Amino acid sequence: MATRERFDRVQELRDEMGGIPVDWSARSLLEGTQDAMRVMAARHPELSRASIRKLGNYFSYGWR
Numbered sequence: 594m595a596t597r598e599r600f601d602r603v604q605e606l607r608d609e610m611g612g613i614p615v616d617w618s619a620r621s622l623l624e625g626t627q628d629a630m631r632v633m634a635a636r637h638p639e640l641s642r643a644s645i646r647k648l649g650n651y652f653s654y655g656w657r
Contacts, residue, residue: 606637610648611655626653 594602613632615625630649634640640648 606633606640606648607651609633609636610652615656617656622653622657625656 613629626649634645
């Protein structure tokens with residue numbers, strides 16, 4: 594996969610993860626991030642645990 598294609602794919606995954614609904618009134622930042630990571634892992638079994646963690650880091654940074 595070319596660099597541009599990888600970049601675009603990461604952007605798509607990041608946007609998809611950002612669209613996962615989290616009830617922030619009932620979930621902490623850590624819990625909401627973990628929930629979103631579980632959803633992404635289920636949707637994208639081709640992603641490594643490290644990739645899911647990196648997406649989770651980005652997700653939580655955006656919501657802090």
